[in-house]
Amino acid sequence: MDWNFKNGIPIYTQIVDELTMRIASGAYAPGEKLDSVRDMAMDAGVNPNTMQRALSEIERRGLVYSERTSGRFVTRDENVLKELHKELAGRYLDEFVEKLQKIGMDEKEISDFIKEAGNGKNRD
Amino acid sequence: MARIEISELSKDFGSIMALDGVTLSLDKGCIVGLLGPNGSGKTTLIKILNGLLVPTSGTVEINGIEPGVETKKKVAYLPDRNALPDYMTSDQLVELYSDFFYDFDAAKAEAMIDDLGIDRNQVMQKMSKGTKEKLQLCLVMARQADVYLLDEPIGGVDPATRDYILKTIISNYNEDGIVIISTHLISDIESVLDNVIFLKEGRVVLEGAADDIREKEGKSIDELFREVFRC
Amino acid sequence: MLGKLLKYEIPAIGRKLLPLYGAWAAASIFLGIGLRGFDSESDLFSVLTILLYVAVTVAVIVMSVILIVQRYRNSMLGDEAYFNMVLPVSMNEHIANKGLSALIWMTVSTLASLVSIFLILLCSGSLFDVFPEFIKGIREIIAEVGAHWIIVLIELILLSILSSAKSILAIYAAITIGHQAKDHKTLASIGAYIALGMAESTVGNIFMRLGWMFNFGRFDNLIEFLSTHEFMTSQILMLVLFLVSIGLVAAYFFICKYFLEKKLNLA
Numbered sequence: 159m160d161w162n163f164k165n166g167i168p169i170y171t172q173i174v175d176e177l178t179m180r181i182a183s184g185a186y187a188p189g190e191k192l193d194s195v196r197d198m199a200m201d202a203g204v205n206p207n208t209m210q211r212a213l214s215e216i217e218r219r220g221l222v223y224s225e226r227t228s229g230r231f232v233t234r235d236e237n238v239l240k241e242l243h244k245e246l247a248g249r250y251l252d253e254f255v256e257k258l259q260k261i262g263m264d265e266k267e268i269s270d271f272i273k274e275a276g277n278g279k280n281r282d
Numbered sequence: 283m284a285r286i287e288i289s290e291l292s293k294d295f296g297s298i299m300a301l302d303g304v305t306l307s308l309d310k311g312c313i314v315g316l317l318g319p320n321g322s323g324k325t326t327l328i329k330i331l332n333g334l335l336v337p338t339s340g341t342v343e344i345n346g347i348e349p350g351v352e353t354k355k356k357v358a359y360l361p362d363r364n365a366l367p368d369y370m371t372s373d374q375l376v377e378l379y380s381d382f383f384y385d386f387d388a389a390k391a392e393a394m395i396d397d398l399g400i401d402r403n404q405v406m407q408k409m410s411k412g413t414k415e416k417l418q419l420c421l422v423m424a425r426q427a428d429v430y431l432l433d434e435p436i437g438g439v440d441p442a443t444r445d446y447i448l449k450t451i452i453s454n455y456n457e458d459g460i461v462i463i464s465t466h467l468i469s470d471i472e473s474v475l476d477n478v479i480f481l482k483e484g485r486v487v488l489e490g491a492a493d494d495i496r497e498k499e500g501k502s503i504d505e506l507f508r509e510v511f512r513c
Numbered sequence: 514m515l516g517k518l519l520k521y522e523i524p525a526i527g528r529k530l531l532p533l534y535g536a537w538a539a540a541s542i543f544l545g546i547g548l549r550g551f552d553s554e555s556d557l558f559s560v561l562t563i564l565l566y567v568a569v570t571v572a573v574i575v576m577s578v579i580l581i582v583q584r585y586r587n588s589m590l591g592d593e594a595y596f597n598m599v600l601p602v603s604m605n606e607h608i609a610n611k612g613l614s615a616l617i618w619m620t621v622s623t624l625a626s627l628v629s630i631f632l633i634l635l636c637s638g639s640l641f642d643v644f645p646e647f648i649k650g651i652r653e654i655i656a657e658v659g660a661h662w663i664i665v666l667i668e669l670i671l672l673s674i675l676s677s678a679k680s681i682l683a684i685y686a687a688i689t690i691g692h693q694a695k696d697h698k699t700l701a702s703i704g705a706y707i708a709l710g711m712a713e714s715t716v717g718n719i720f721m722r723l724g725w726m727f728n729f730g731r732f733d734n735l736i737e738f739l740s741t742h743e744f745m746t747s748q749i750l751m752l753v754l755f756l757v758s759i760g761l762v763a764a765y766f767f768i769c770k771y772f773l774e775k776k777l778n779l780a
Contacts, residue, residue, distance in 0.1 A: 163473055165501060165505055166499070166501045166502055166505065168493035168494075168497045170493045196455075203473050204474060205313055205474045205476050205492075207312070332599050333598070333599070334599070336777055351601050351602065352601075357599070359595075361596070363592055364592065367525065367593065369528065381517045
C-alpha cells in the first residue's frame with residue numbers, strides 16, 4: 159500500500175485520515191494485528207514519533223485497541239465501524255455536494271444526479 | 283539518554299561569521315532537520331558538535347559535557363566528504379569500525395553493505411562516488427550511538443538508495459537518541475523529521491516541530507524553505 | 514587504544530615503503546654487480562648501476578620524509594581527520610601513534626640501509642675484504658674510548674633514536690602551527706619549522722656555553738670528547754644530552770597537543 163503525503167497538511171493528520179480510511183474500507187480487517195510502530199513508520203517513510211502519535215489518536219477514537227504484550231489490533235466492535243462508515247460517508251457527501259453546488263446545481267438536480275449515478279447513466 | 287545544549291554559539295573565520303549567537307536545545311527522541319542553503323553554517327555547527335572546530339565564543343554540551351573523547355564514544359558522524367582510508371575494502375573498514383567503536387554492530391553493517399550491493403572486497407578507491415557515500419553511511423548507521431550527526435547524507439545518491447537510507451534512519455532510530463540531518467534537499471526527507479531548524483547566515487531563523495509548522499503555515503517545510511530563502 | 518591506532522598506522526606507512534625497500538635491495542644488488550666490472554670495459558653498465566642506486570636511495574629518503582609529513586597532515590588536519598579525529602581517542606594517543614609509527618619506520622629504514630650496504634658488498638665480492646677492515650675500525654674506536662664502550666654505544670643508539678623522535682615531532686609541531694594560518698599553510702609550516710629550528714639551536718648553544726663555563730670542554734665532537742675524558746665525565750655529558758633531548762621531545766609534543774586540542778580548525 160502506498161502512502162502519499164500532501165503539502166501543507168500536518169503529516170500526523172494525514173496518517174490519521176489514511177489509517178481511518180484503511181480501517182473503514184476493510185484494508186485492515188476487524189481484529190487484525192497491526193505492525194509495530196517502527197515498521198509502520200518505515201513503510202510510510204515517516205518519523206516513528208509521528209506514527210506513534212497518529213496511532214494514539216485512532217486508539218483514542220476507538221478504532222484500534224492495544225494489548226500490552228501482544229500489540230495493537232483493529233477494533234472488532236461493529237458499532238464503532240458502523241459509526242465510522244457513517245461519519246466518512248457524511249464527510250465525502252458534504253464535499254461532493256459542496257462541489258456540485260459550486261457549479262450551480264440545486265438540491266433537486268443533485269439528488270436526481272446521484273440516483274442516476276447509481277444506475278450508471280451519467281457516463282457514456 | 284541524549285541531550286544537546288547549545289548556547290550563544292558563535293564561530294568566525296576571520297571576516298566571515300559562520301555562526302552568530304546560536305542557542306538551541308535538543309532533547310532525546312527526535313530526528314532534527316538542520317536546514318539551510320550552502321554557507322548558512324550547517325556544517326560548521328556539526329563540526330563543532332564533533333570537536334573538529336573550536337568555537338569562537340559560546341558553549342556546546344552533549345549529555346552535559348563539552349565535545350571530547352567521552353562524547354566521541356557516543357556520537358556517530360557522517361562527514362560531508364570521504365574521510366576513510368580509501369585503500370581499504372568494505373570488510374577492512376568494518377573491522378576498523380569494530381576496533382574503535384564499542385557500539386558498532388558489525389553484522390548489521392555487513393547486512394546493509396550487502397543490501398546495497400556493495401562489493402565487500404573492492405577497495406574504496408575503485409568505488410563510484412555514490413557507492414563511497416553509501417558505504418560510509420552503512421558504517422555510521424550500524425553504530426548504536428546516542429547522537430547521529432549526518433552532514434548531507436543524501437546528496438549524491440539515487441532515489442532508491444535515498445529511500446533505503448531514510449528507512450535505515452527510521453529503523454535505527456532509538457527513543458533515547460537524537461538524529462541531526464543537515465541538508466538543503468528538504469522535500470526528500472521532510473516526512474521523517476520531528477523538528478526543523480532553519481539556519482540563515484549563521485543564525486537560527488526558524489525552529490519548531492515540523493507538523494506544527496505545516497499546520498500553522500499551511501505549507502510543506504520545503505515550500506516554506508523556498509520562501510524564507512528566496513534569492 | 515594506542516595499540517589499535519598503531520595496528521592501522523604502521524601498515525599505512527608500510528604499504529608505501531615496502532615496495533621501495535624492494536627496489537632498494539634490487540638496486541643494491543645491481544650496484545654490487547656493476548662494481549665488479551668497474552675497472553674493466555663495461556664502464557657504462559657500472560655507471561648506470563651507480564645512478565640507479567643513487568636515484569632509489571634518494572627516493573627512499575625523500576619518500577620517508579614525505580610520508581611522515583603527509584600521514585600527519587592528512588589524518589590530523591586533512592580529509593582523513595574527519596574520521597580520525599572523531600575516534601574516541603585522546604590527543605596524547607593520537608600524537609604518540611603518529612610519532613611512534615614514523616620512528617619505527619625510520620628505524621627500519623636505517624636497518625634497510627645496512628642491508629643495502631651488505632648486499633652491495635656481497636654482490637661486488639668485496640665483503641670479505643671490507644669486513645676485517647670494519648672490525649679493525651671498531652677495535653680502534655674501542656681502544657680510543659675505552660672498555661666502557663658497550664654502555665656508550667647503547668647510549669648513543671638511544672640518543673639517536675631520541676633525536677629522531679625529536680626531529681619527527683619538530684616536523685609535526687611545524688605542520689600544526691602552520692595549519693593555524695588562514696592561507697598558505699604549507700609556507701607557514703615551513704616558516705614555523707625554521708623558527709623552531711632556530712629556537713632549538715639557541716637552547717643547544719646555551720648548554721654549550723654552560724659546558725664551557727664549567728670547564729667541561731667542547732662536546733660538539735663526541736668521539737673526541739669521549740676519548741679524552743674520564744668515563745664518569747662522559748656519563749654526565751650523556752645525562753645532559755638525554756635530558757635536553759627529552760625536554761625537546763616533550764616541548765614539541767605539547768606544542769602539537771595544545772594546538773590540536775585548543776585550536777583545531779578543520780577547514
